[in-house]
Amino acid sequence: MESAVVASLLLFLFVGWSHVAEAQLPIPAKIDGFVYKRAPVWGHSVVVEAFFDPMCPDSRDSWPPLKKALKHYSSRLSVVVHPFPLPYHSNAFIACRALHIANKLNTSSTFPLLELFFKQQEKYYNTPTYNMSRASIIHHISKLAVRAIGKDSLSAVQSGFNDSQTDAAARISFKYGCSRGVTGTPYFFFNGMPLSDSGSALDYKGWKGIIDPLLGM
Numbered sequence: 372m373e374s375a376v377v378a379s380l381l382l383f384l385f386v387g388w389s390h391v392a393e394a395q396l397p398i399p400a401k402i403d404g405f406v407y408k409r410a411p412v413w414g415h416s417v418v419v420e421a422f423f424d425p426m427c428p429d430s431r432d433s434w435p436p437l438k439k440a441l442k443h444y445s446s447r448l449s450v451v452v453h454p455f456p457l458p459y460h461s462n463a464f465i466a467c468r469a470l471h472i473a474n475k476l477n478t479s480s481t482f483p484l485l486e487l488f489f490k491q492q493e494k495y496y497n498t499p500t501y502n503m504s505r506a507s508i509i510h511h512i513s514k515l516a517v518r519a520i521g522k523d524s525l526s527a528v529q530s531g532f533n534d535s536q537t538d539a540a541a542r543i544s545f546k547y548g549c550s551r552g553v554t555g556t557p558y559f560f561f562n563g564m565p566l567s568d569s570g571s572a573l574d575y576k577g578w579k580g581i582i583d584p585l586l587g588m
Contacts, residue, residue, distance in 0.1 A: 397539070403547040404451040405474060405481045407441065416447050417585050422455040422548050422558040425466035425488035426495055432572035433557040434489060440578040447586055452485070454541070455548040455556055462495045462508055468541040469516050472531030477520050484519035491515060561585070 404420065421437065423430040441448055454470050456463035466488050474481040493499070500508055513528045520528060531537050548558070552565065559566040559573070561581060573581075582588075 397543055397546065403544050404453040405470070405485075407450040407452065407482060409478070416449040417444070417582055418449050418451065418560075418562055420451045420453060420560040420563075422453045422551075422553045422556055423485070424455055424457045424460055424463050424556040425470065425485060426460040426463040426492060427457060427556045428492070429570070429572045430557045431489040431492055434486070436573060436575040436578060439575050440582065443579075444582060444586070448582065452482075453548060454544045455553055455558070456541070456545055457556060459497075461497045462500060462512070464541060464545075465505075465509060465512055466495065467544060468532065468537050469512050469528070471537045471540040471544070472528055472534075473516055473520050475531065475537065476524060476527055480516075480519040480521070484516055487515055487519055 419437070421433070423433070437450065441450060454467035456467045469488075470481055470484060473484045488495075495508070495512070503511075509532050510529075513525060513532070516528045517525050551560070555570045557572065558570065562585070566581070
């Protein structure tokens, strides 16, 4: 009797696993992520992929030294930022969706909006927004996005939150990170290989220590 129960359980697990294994993640029309200053990603440069949560303090602290490295290495370094909303940051998904809306309306506004999120981050933490409705949070974030996109863009931004395509894009960003094994933010890949100590902010010295050897410096 016990062997029959065990056999049935194993069959159930096998069938369940096979369905999970066969499930196809949604394939986006173009590769996920926002390329900083639309630099050529594949070529002679070192490619850094950064998975950032706009509501993550470590993501915020990682961005200034990474920008400094970008300025230093110029065309020898390319950066792709993937929005990755952590589920325990209540407003992260809304913020990531706003980044996709900004990118759709005006590609040059995407990184200025990301930097605005980093500067205004504490206003959107879980505790300060605990008693706010989702609609109210979206309204506040929409007004913040206008500062990056343009003063006449409020209605377009608000409409973007009713657009199923921006919702799908934000979901794909999260699933893309999961498919790459991303477990937290910031999370970095160098030329496709994960950085072993991802999860905390890298300072400028840390960036140079990794990139210089890759460029033979």
